[in-house]
Amino acid sequence: MVVGxxxxxxxxxxxxxxxxxxxxxxxxxCVTVCLTGGHDAVQVLSSQLRMARDxxxxxxxxxxxxxxxxxxxxxxxxxxxxIPEVDAVLSMACGAGVQFMAxxxxxxxxxxxxxxxxxxxxxxEGYYVExxxxxxxxxxxYTGGICPIARCSKSLLNGPCGxxxxxxxxxxxxxxxxxxxxxxxxxxxxxxxxxxxxxxxxDWRTNRDGGPxxxxxxxxxx
Amino acid sequence: xxxxxxxxxxxxxxxxxxxxxxxxxCGPPRGADPEVIRxxxxxxxxxxxxxxxxxxxxxVVRMSSISSAVVMMxxxxxxxxxxxxxxxxxxxxxxxxxxxxxxxxxxMLCLSGDHQKFGDHPQAKNVFDLDSIQLxxxxxxxxxxxxxxxxxxxxxxxxxxxxxxxxxxxxxFAIRVPRLAKKVAAGVEFIQTQCIFNLDxxxxxxxxxxxxxxxxxxxxxxxxxxxxxxxxxxxxxxxVPGMDVPDHLIQRMKDTPKEKQAEEGIKIAVEIIQELKxxxxxxxxxxxxxxxxxxxxxxxEMAGLLPRPAV
Numbered sequence: 001m002v003v004g005x006x007x008x009x010x011x012x013x014x015x016x017x018x019x020x021x022x023x024x025x026x027x028x029x030c031v032t033v034c035l036t037g038g039h040d041a042v043q044v045l046s047s048q049l050r051m052a053r054d055x056x057x058x059x060x061x062x063x064x065x066x067x068x069x070x071x072x073x074x075x076x077x078x079x080x081x082x083i084p085e086v087d088a089v090l091s092m093a094c095g096a097g098v099q100f101m102a103x104x105x106x107x108x109x110x111x112x113x114x115x116x117x118x119x120x121x122x123x124x125e126g127y128y129v130e131x132x133x134x135x136x137x138x139x140x141x142y143t144g145g146i147c148p149i150a151r152c153s154k155s156l157l158n159g160p161c162g163x164x165x166x167x168x169x170x171x172x173x174x175x176x177x178x179x180x181x182x183x184x185x186x187x188x189x190x191x192x193x194x195x196x197x198x199x200x201x202x203d204w205r206t207n208r209d210g211g212p213x214x215x216x217x218x219x220x221x222x
Numbered sequence: 223x224x225x226x227x228x229x230x231x232x233x234x235x236x237x238x239x240x241x242x243x244x245x246x247x248c249g250p251p252r253g254a255d256p257e258v259i260r261x262x263x264x265x266x267x268x269x270x271x272x273x274x275x276x277x278x279x280x281x282v283v284r285m286s287s288i289s290s291a292v293v294m295m296x297x298x299x300x301x302x303x304x305x306x307x308x309x310x311x312x313x314x315x316x317x318x319x320x321x322x323x324x325x326x327x328x329x330m331l332c333l334s335g336d337h338q339k340f341g342d343h344p345q346a347k348n349v350f351d352l353d354s355i356q357l358x359x360x361x362x363x364x365x366x367x368x369x370x371x372x373x374x375x376x377x378x379x380x381x382x383x384x385x386x387x388x389x390x391x392x393x394x395f396a397i398r399v400p401r402l403a404k405k406v407a408a409g410v411e412f413i414q415t416q417c418i419f420n421l422d423x424x425x426x427x428x429x430x431x432x433x434x435x436x437x438x439x440x441x442x443x444x445x446x447x448x449x450x451x452x453x454x455x456x457x458x459x460x461x462v463p464g465m466d467v468p469d470h471l472i473q474r475m476k477d478t479p480k481e482k483q484a485e486e487g488i489k490i491a492v493e494i495i496q497e498l499k500x501x502x503x504x505x506x507x508x509x510x511x512x513x514x515x516x517x518x519x520x521x522x523e524m525a526g527l528l529p530r531p532a533v
Binding site for chain 2: 156157163165180
């Protein structure tokens with residue numbers, strides 16, 4: 001899933017300065033799962049904002065709403081009737097959701113409440129970790145199912161570097177060395193011979209470097 | 223490995239002639255004054271066969287490796303241009319390889335590079351378009367096949383003697399010999415190792431290297447760094463990733479009075495070199511006297527490595 005983290009409250013409050021009525025719009029997708037942008041998060045943030053603005057003597061009226069997904073025009077459309085009522089929208093979706101809203105409602109200011117952080121998963125409740133950098137050319141078949149791009153701090157494809165110590169990365173003793181994980185896994189799989197194959201330089205065109213990406217299912221384009 | 227030299231590198235000539243090679247290191251200044259390099263060069267001249275010019279080591283901004291190497295050549299020393307993958311993509315890397323060779327640089331060391339977290343610009347975006355092994359392959363292909371990575375022909379191939387680093391002490395230890403094998407397969411010609419303090423572990427690694435016959439395909443120069451003080455020994459033992467400093471060396475520095483510690487550090491370095499000379503497969507040493515360039519000559523002298531051969 002896409003993981004997002006709520007921006008610092010003061011930063012959010014500052015973006016809404018001057019606005020009197022806003023829509024705080026949650027997303028029922030990934031950010032609901034990671035507890036930062038769903039229905040409950042909308043309630044909490046809205047209460048905080050109301051209180052803070054009341055204390056400042058400039059009350060803020062808030063409409064609270066959460067749609068199924070903000071990265072889908074069908075659900076984005078659901079708030080069309082609310083938009084004329086507010087002078088700004090605070091989106092609690094990931095960056096994709098915020099942009100789908102901005103593309104649909106072109107004359108209403110749109111602000112993000114989250115920092116979109118990574119593609120990953122939860123190892124336990126409330127604990128999320130990065131696993132994929134969406135490079136566009138999956139290498140997991142060759143690296144024992146552990147990604148060198150996402151898990152190695154230098155994204156080395158023939159690693160590990162000389163900074164791998166007792167299974168940890170040189171940048172932080174709390175960060176596992178991605179290549180230690182790969183080697184351990186290849187050993188467990190009896191595939192250590194794969195380590196000696198040289199991974200050639202990546203074709204980064206499938207990554208962000210090739211420009212904004214799209215994926216089209218031709219069979220659905222009717 | 224013997225046979226004709228592929229470049230005009232003095233380091234290559236010495237290694238190919240079977241003589242025990244010595245390389246040193248020179249860190250560029252944090253400013254635009256070339257006199258700093260000239261002064262270091264005056265201390266280093268004739269004390270080793272070639273000298274690494276570091277490339278923004280520990281991710282701290284310094285004068286570029288290429289330009290510092292040019293200043294060094296003006297002083298009559300042979301540089302080894304270090305190049306890290308952290309700061310450049312493959313376009314800039316290949317362009318700098320051409321530029322370095324055009325300016326007369328004969329040796330290049332291919333490195334991944336320290337993570338920028340350790341430097342003075344931890345906010346920087348890192349590149350790592352290539353890794354060190356892909357960089358080795360790139361420069362080897364440019365030199366021997368006269369081709370860019372993209373496949374186009376190069377008009378005037380860069381004649382560089384190609385080196386890399388290897389850390390026998392990093393984890394996982396099991397892949398440390400295979401990793402060297404990958405570098406050899408990619409086309410590396412000489413290796414400078416991480417600073418050696420744990421000789422037993424180094425010998426174990428070298429045995430693995432020799433068992434696979436890799437020492438016949440690549441020249442291995444053992445890295446040696448003198449401790450300036452007990453504080454430095456402790457720092458290297460605990461704070462530098464991938465460094466292996468045995469307790470008995472820390473104890474030895476501790477048992478030495480403060481005013482004698484620098485001398486003791488030099489003695490330890492000389493002893494390590496003497497041992498390295500006996501290790502099968504070791505073709506030379508790489509003396510890294512960090513911001514202590516004036517001691518390189520003394521260490522080389524005490525270890526019986528001077529005068530350096532004329533080639």
